[in-house]
Amino acid sequence: MISRTSYNPENPDPDKLKEQDIIPPKRALRFLRWFCREDYIEEIEGDLTELFENQHEENPKKANRKFTWNVIKYFRPEFIKSFTSNYSSNHSAMFRHNFIISFRNFKRYKMSFFINLIGLSTGLACALLIIFWVLDELSVDTFHKNDSQLYQVMVNYADKQGIHTLEGTPGILARTFVDELPEVEGSASVVPNPDRKLEGIISCGNNYTKAEYRFVSKDFFKMFTYKLIQGDKDRVLINKSSIAISKDIALNLFNTAENAVGKFVEWEGDRCNGQFQITGVFQTPPSNSTIQFDVLFTYDLFLEISPEFQTLTGPTGPVTYILLQKNTDVSRFNGSIFNFMKSKYENSKLSLFVRPYSDRYLYNEYKNGMRIGGRIVYVRLFSVIAIFILSIACINFMNLSTANASRRLKEIGIKKAIGASRTEIALQYLGESILITMLSVLLSVLVVALFLPQFNTITGKQLTPNVNLFLIISVLSITVLTGLLAGSYPAFYLSGFRPVSIFKGGGIINKTKNSVGAHLVRRGLVVFQFTISIILIVSVSVLYQQMSFIHLKNLGFDRDHVITFSAEGKVKESIGAFLWGMNNIPGIISTSYMNGNFTGQHGTVYNADWEGKNPDQKVEIGYLGVGYDLFETLGMEIKEGRSFSREFGSESSNAIFNESAIKSMGLIIPVGQTIKILGQKKQIIGVVKDFHFESLYTSVKPIYFTFEPTANNILVKIKRRTEKETLALLEGVYKKYNNGLFLDFRFLDQDYEAQYASEKRVAELSKYFAGIAILISCLGLFGLAAFTAERRTKEIGIRKILGAGVFGIVRMLSGDFTKMVLTAIIIALPISYIIAKNWLDDFAYRIDLEWWFFIGAGFMALLIAWFTVGIQTIKAARVNPVDCLRDE
């Protein structure tokens, strides 16, 4: 270690000149020493100091000024030392030397090495997976060329409960916007599908296939970057009888994607039927598009089918997207459209605003008209978890390196004595930590490649490791950052040792001030690790309790063993015969149908009228058209009256309400009452007990049911344990009606659980991450315990000779760790209580936070820590005193 030795006579430090009365300005002196040539410095400094001393007697202030000024005058080429190192030839040698030293240390202290390697690579693998996921989430809907100009028009609707923010706009808003507002360059209306897919059957000759469809207005392809393979962007969706199909559909129908334009296809769906001419073929939308569709119809066709949407003042439903001019001031634009609806029609309760199109995926939740986040919360949550896990791994490295400093003490001492500067030692240790991080990154890339399929299953994504420049750069920068983070403290700590104290103390640094500080830092870091781990454990257990609470909660209807599928084609046409045919299958208990579903797709009416109604009273009631036997199939309880039945002739003027509807209307004797609703008179024939038809985020809402002869979704209750045979038979019946289609059914509880899909994913993922966090923390603890046990072998030996038992020694060794974990528990529990409470507040039906969640998590952390430490301490305590004492 040859180095630029800085000039170092008896009084090296400017700070040490304090014994003398007269001290030249420190900063100027330091500056002089920094730049001045080593062979001149003594003479110059001496002369300057002498001048200073002479002058100081007359005028101290002036002397100070003069000294500084003189120093500055020396800052000229003749006196400045060469900063481009004279020893550059040494760099590669030193690099090699450090490299070898690092590897020898890895080899020599295998346990520390493996703890670091495993910890860091697990942490990095988690971080990489989370980065993949976060990048994918952030990329959703951003692939459109006009992304920066694309906005969605949103509707705020105010009532007594507050402001509701809705996506549905009046049917012709898009067109009106383009006509009336100069800032709007283009617009597109899209008819949404809230939860279920809008599906139909497209056929050509004998080829059938199921397709998801949308109605979109004519500028759709100009606004959004969905690639049109065939057809003309401007003319695709002009004619009401046109249809645009995806490449996949074209391949299904014609076995080729070419020359599809101009051909005629048959369409069968619940909104429209008939023959359509293909005017365009588009690339199937990428998976990071929130709109997925196989077939597009014109929006004009939608307006023809549903004429109620042809006005601005009518119902809201279609979603409006607009293309704003470049450099439009969005907040000003928002101000100008706020009262747009009122300006059109006085009584409108709707106010409008726009949001960036690519925000609709991540910022999808509004409360009282304010944006409150949505999926972005999970993106942030997991980013934070990634940082935490990575820092837990870094802390292991810090703790083990500083705890094991005594192993490297002599190396540092000798290097420094030969002339190594502190910077060089620090750089050596930083290099070492970056080296081990690089090894960990290689390992973690392997781990990621191995676990990506499982990760995709849990997250429901299709992440593929496509290696691109951005990824490489981010992985490299993470490596360097992690290396620096992990290595910074040890480098700073280890390089600070003074050679004199190292050799004088004979390697014992316990008593120096420095090591007491390091010990404190180490304890603090362990506490931090465990705090994070405990917070994660508590959160995960609360998450799990709440999820299982939702699963087990009695919803008021029985969703087990009920399958649902949509009525299509001939099944729909001859629904009665189909249901009758199904009822002959032995494994089927009962069948029914409804138009829509519970989990979102049902209509809402605001104007119901009945005898004795308070004219000011406003009610909001959901409605659903259903078939016979629905309540029996779903095991719902009729509280009063009866359900729809074939024995009573026509049911078309009858309705069944749920309890909360009756309550909100204030009816005392409901059965037999006539209600005017949606322009029709309906007689209440029954009241059904309240059941949770929407998600448990909300409380039970009023709803009523009418009988309808046509079916959209068929429900079938199947006998337990006969699913396989029954489904095979059912498939047979279905094939008789719709040959060529396969029965695409789902279990009803799947539908229900889909509402909590994101929670389930978060729960599932955080379970693993919490596990990993506690694992890495314990690895570090294990290393520290091993180190303590090793350092205190002699003490243990002497204690045993004096009569200490194994238990006493174990208790002595683990007492310190117990204190740290207990501190962590005390810090972590209040924090996790706040986090859990905030999350649970979103649910209308939720578990109570029990004290044992917290005590349990704390106890678990303590047990795990004891177990980890115990392995080491018991081993140490059982040692034969002779073995550890005979050396001296």
Added chain:
Amino acid sequence: MIEHSLGEFEELVLLVVAANHTKAYGVLILENLEEKLNKKVNISAIHVALKRMENKGFVISKFGGITKERGGRRKKFYNITALGKKVLDHQYALRTSIYKQIPEISFG
């Protein structure tokens, strides 16, 4: 002897070094010059001149002993070399010979 160039300020410093044989160092030279020239001189200028002359071989230097003053820094003493003396002599001779050629001019 054109290669042994000697600037005006250098010459002054060299003269002081020669005059204070074995005792000349930075501050002493500075004080001497300031006294003689009757104006402020900067210490760095003196050091520049000394270093240049040392490179040209006109002076040599050596450290003195440690004293309590000067923050414990040793003094660096400068002595004129034979070459330095020769250059000074040459300069002196040159100036004198030319001076002697000046005719009697009266500015009466």
